[in-house]
Amino acid sequence: MAMNLAKWGNSLHSGEKTYPIVQQRKRWFAVSGFLMLAAIVLLLTKGLNPGIDFTGGTQFQVSNAADPSPAIATEVVAEFAPEQTPEISILGANDVLVQIGVVEQATSQSIVDSLSVAYDVAADEVGFTQIGPTWGAEVGKKAVQGLIVFIVLVALVITVYFRAWRMAVAAIGALAHDLLFTVGIYALVGFEVTPATVIGFLTILGYSLYDTVVVFDKVKENTAHLTEQNRFTYEELANLAVNQTLVRSINTSVVALLPVSAILFIGSLLLGASTLQDISLALFVGMAVGTYSSIFVATPFEVALRLREPWIKEHTEMVLRLRESGEVEVAHAADGSIRVGALQPGRHQGTKAQPKGKKRK
Template sequence: MTRLSQLGNELHTGNRSFPFVERRRTWLTVAAVLVLLSVLLVAFKGINAGIEFTGGSQFTVTGTQNLEEQPAHDVVAEVGTGQVARVTTVGSTSVRVQTEELTTEQTDAVRQGLAEAYDVPEADVASTFIGPSWGQDITRQALVGLLVFVVLVTIVLSVYFRSWQMAGAALVSLINDLLLTVGVYALVGWEVTPATVIGLLTILGYSLYDTVVVFDKVRENTQDLDEQHERTYAELSNLAVNQTLVRSINTSLTSLLPVGSILFVGALLLGAGTLRDIALALFVGMFVSTVSSVFVATPLQVILQQRSEDIRQHTDDVLERRRRRTAKDTAAVAAAPAAPAAPAAAAAPEESTVAGTHRGQAAQPKRRKGRR
């Protein structure tokens, strides 16, 4: 903690600095590649949409001590539906089986088979049918909510920061977070449920929170930009990122630890499927939003700001003054006279004095002997 606090002080004062903005093209290229990979994963591998979006039959076996998935697969195969069932555990005493839409006879046969396979009464096997229209309604409402959210955020950020560049960079960072999170779902193949959609909508606010914190520091550092000629806009923005870096790390850790507990302990160890659906979206989204606020949002807004004529002129002026100052210092060092070398004879008096002292010490006993 002491080292982290010391690092935070050094970053805040500018004694130490990481080149986040200086290498902005590198970070933005990496981000673009990751987004492209996410889009390709979604396009070619696809999303494992839950039954709420695709429709189908669902069976829930409760009160069983056998949580193995294979008996459910065997039952669905014996019925002869030709389908591959999705089997997940719910809690410590329930098993959920999802298939495509079944007929009434097939539904009854699967219920009886599951009751026998898991040694429970048939009454403990609940069957439901979910139509795809419900999932379509959820998807449509989520897209409408996302569109309204984007419009409102654009207006608020533009008014607050008085800069469309910052609002645009924040929205690009937001879309980056969403696409990367969806790409992770496509990569791991976890089921996307309404809880996942809720998690995706939740990370929107968290992503903007991190970005607004950094942008607010950028605005504070650059509000008197024309009155100083020591640092450029990019350098002041980089200073803002470094000044808020430790705060972003601390905030992310305190948020990721409980979500990580829900994901790894509650979902993976205890088998709470609903928790897993929302926890993965929150965990990935929070982590990506913290990283993007540093490596995507701020570097991108610097690129957009440098398209302004005033920012370009100020940057050129600072660099020109710095070049002249460096040239002046170099010329002053070159024109300074060399220090004269000390003559070798300067050491002679000291040597004679030392020698005379020794001679005087040697003659003193003789004078004492003469008095005797």
């Protein structure tokens, strides 16, 4: 099995075997478009469930309760703040987390005392935190600002590094794809959005960007001497780059998802550590969809933008014309795609040919 996987990876890297990922970009765009539409519908209908860090409110935590029944906390809140609807979570085996809206300081103290008696714990084992709505709104504002600054810096760095604004646009498009899908999942399952969730969002954007940059770097390497050969088009060389990095992307994702899966499914769902779900769900969903976008969205989107450039369009037309005339022959895979083969910068097969028009600098 290991030998077969190694052989498969080697054949992909050498170009002996390729999957027409870029050539079938309309299919992947349709899938992503459907997912984005579903995420938008969920956001408009169900919406997100922001935590008290964003909305403001009061949080009580009872430690070491002999009977961590949510019904006890519900009765206590109903007695002192009947207008409030509490959100109650069980943390671990015997800790109770109670969240309500903003209440008076005296009311908060009365609830603390009552929870202490009801759960039969010492008074110092019941803590509470109160967050005003103004401070909560400021947290939300800072979270949005951090996201905007991140995206602007990403666009600048990619544009400078690759000297291609189209790669920056494609990378930002893939990041927006990942973020919107992950936020849609939060709207679907109703998990609370907290500052830890925002940290998770920024983390997955960094992970997705890393994967995308690796693929783009290979695209840049494969197409560095595009006009010095007349056998393969920009689209085919970019597709080769995706195939060459496919195994690396899959292996990296599997390794990264294993510990995140343990946090989400074992720590959060099985052991009841609900505070972990804020960040673990964002990481799990974001890493998975980030791998998908780096393969099926980012590079196909970049190629779709590149093919609009006159010099690439002319080169593509020249290559196809030479093939039709029989002056250039290429090998075809079983599925009809072009077998590009192992190409190193400056060592492309075929005679040198320059299409008319502007050459890439």
